[in-house]
Amino acid sequence: MSPEPSYAHGTSDTALLGDTIGANLARAVERFPDREALVDLPSGRRWTYAEFGAAVDRLARGLMAAGAGKGDRVGIWAVNCPEWVLTQYATARIGAVMVNINPAYRAHELAYVLNQAGVSLLIASLAHKTSDYRDLVDRVRADCPGLRAVHHIGDPSWDELLAGTVPDGELKAREAELSCDDPINIQYTSGTTGFPKGATLTHHNILNNGFFVGEMLGYTERDRICLPVPFYHCFGMVMGNLAATSHGACVVIPAPSFEPAASLRAVEQERCTSLYGVPTMFIAELNLPDFASYDLSSLRTGIMAGSPCPVEVMKRVVAEMHMAEVSICYGMTETSPVSTQTRRDDDLERRTGTVGRVMPHVEVKVVDPVTGTTLPRGEAGELRTRGYSVMLGYWDEPERTAEAIDPGRWMHTGDLAVMREDGYVRIVGRIKDMIIRGGENVYPREIEEFLHSHPKIADVQVVGVPDERYGEEILACVIPRDPADPPTLDDITAYCRERLAHYKVPRRIEVLDTFPMTVSGKVRKVELRRAYGG
Incomplete structure (x- = not known):
């Protein structure tokens, strides 16, 4: 009998969502008005779903009054803060395309992204650690002719943005124009070779990916998610924020950027049920001298992703952090991001030896990277993925898009993988x-x-x-x-x-x-x- 091919399709009884992000949030506000939606520990601010919905509405009207039209690019260049989350939902509400800008960028990288995406309005932090964002923006303004307005969070210019408004009818008319297939987000890939590319994602891409990640984790309105991972990346804004709001759960921001002690303190104080991180974050938390003093007993789940998860680290996370249902996710920005995920009832071997199996409504296959032929299960080749989650393309770069997405709409991940007989996938490295x-x-x-x-x-x-x-x-x-x-x-x-x-x-x-x-x-x-x- 010939071996089964390295192909899997995520069948599901749960249908894909056909909502826009704004409509999906409105449903959560209606269902869970009094439950907490967002907690920011650095500033002590809290929002129920009703309050969060009202704050998103206010910023959406302010952006419209400032001239942000459907399809216009609005940049967000900030560390983790409530205003980042509000901007994410407010831009989606009015059909503007939010452009995520890495907070670590220096002047030349900032100028490249502002020009490449055609950002007309920028929302930015004032300062963080060694970065003076106002100074960096001032240095590139002359080189970015399309940038007509900048609003710094915590500055009078932010208050001016919030003070603007439009009639209720105008906002409703805008929302009526929106489709779930509209581009809503541009995320720049890390650009380890050459300039970064802007992965262009729709409501349908990222709302469904966040929703199904949350489904795999068993999220309900009772969950509280500690998010030390950056919002500018899919890990924070999709697997975190959208997974939360599509289930009525709460997002907890422990710090503007990752601090291991702040993350564990947030879990303890807010009784978080879920904690996210890349392996290096979990290693830093486990290695704190006073790690054993934190009460982490409220945790049940979380996500470890972003890079391969060492077996020994996973064992300690399950045993010492009470995260018995912790999940491994694998993906890339271009696929919204998650393509495979371990399940809540997976044993330790699957959770440590694989990156799970295909997500609902997604296809994956392992192919010979030269010929594109699907390989038998058990053989190493390039992992490719197809489905609702694959991006529209790289912003304004059709040639680079064609290199990454073939005519069959398969995304070429560049990752070497093995699909086991049971359908679980092991990542064995990058082709490069x-x-x-x-x-x-x-x-x-x-x-x-x-x-x-x-x-x-x-x-x-x-x-x-x-x-x-x-x-x-x-x-x-x-x-x-x-x-x-x-x-x-x-x-x-x-x-x-x-x-x-x-x-x-x-x-x-x-x-x-x-x-x-x-x-x-x-x-x-x-x-x-x-x-x-x-």
């Missing part, structure tokens, strides 16, 4: 991260998983670096558990020798304090290769 050592294909993920069990290693990233003899050699960049007693290359070689094939054993080691990261918490392997590849 795969190391080819002496003709052997080496997947860094496998080595990283193994080294996470080393008693002296807190975190590890494996990259390929140039080598005259083998083409590429394997470098392990490690963060030690005890900086005073880091592992040596001999330690690692001896540890690997009995368990890994000889060609997978790292030949070099670098001991580091931290890894270079994107703001969303992904390790920038390209920088590790650049820094230590000599």
Whole structure:
């Protein structure tokens, strides 16, 4: 009997939502007016659903009065704060396209995005850490002729925006023009090579993805979600905010940007039932000296995503953080983002060894990256995905869109994956991260998983670096558990020798304090290769 192909379709008895985001929020406001929708711990502010709906309405009218039309691009360049969330729903309510801008961007990156997306109105923070947003905006204004208005959160210009209004009939007429298939959001991919690309997403894309992620987690109006992940990324605004509001749940903002102690404090104070993070965030929380002093007993679930989740970390999250139903999600900005997810009743092996199975109403397949032929289950190839979640395309870049989405509307993820016999998917690396050592294909993920069990290693990233003899050699960049007693290359070689094939054993080691990261918490392997590849 021939093996089953690496193809899966997420059948579901729950239908896709046909709403716009504004209509979906209105339904939640009507059903849960007195339940909390949003809590901001840094400022102490709280909104019930009725209050949140009214605040969104006020900002929507202000944006219309400021000239924001259907399809106009409104930029949001801010750290996590309630105004970010209000902007997300207010722009959707009036059919403007919200452009997410990474808070870590410097002047030239900001100018690129403002011009590439054609942003006419910008909402920005005033300052955070070393970033003076007002100064950075002032520096690029002359180079961005399309930018006609800037409103800084916490500044009189923000109050002016809120003071503007339009008659009720005008807002209703605008809402009547909207379709769930309208573009509503542009998110820029990280741009590790060249300039970032603007993934253009619709109401239908992101509302349904947030809703079904929440369904997989069993969300109801009783859930309270601690969100230390950035809103500018799909993880925060879709898997967090839209998963919450589509179920009447509450979003809790612990801090403007990730702080491990603030996250655990928020869980304890607000009795959160769900906590999100990338693996490095969970590692930082678990490694706090006073971790055991926090009462995390209210937690039952959460999401670990953004990069591969080490087995040892997942075991501690389940055992010590009470997150028995924690979920692994896999996806990319271009797919709204989640394509596969573990289920609440999955055993530890599936939760640690895979990124789950296909989401409802989505298709995935694993193909030969050269020929595009679907491979048998159990063989490694490129993961591709299709369905409601695939973006419209990259904003104003049809050629780059055609490179990513083929004529069959399959999104080419660039990730190497294996679909198991049971339909669960393992990510074995990025096509571009795969190391080819002496003709052997080496997947860094496998080595990283193994080294996470080393008693002296807190975190590890494996990259390929140039080598005259083998083409590429394997470098392990490690963060030690005890900086005073880091592992040596001999330690690692001896540890690997009995368990890994000889060609997978790292030949070099670098001991580091931290890894270079994107703001969303992904390790920038390209920088590790650049820094230590000599």
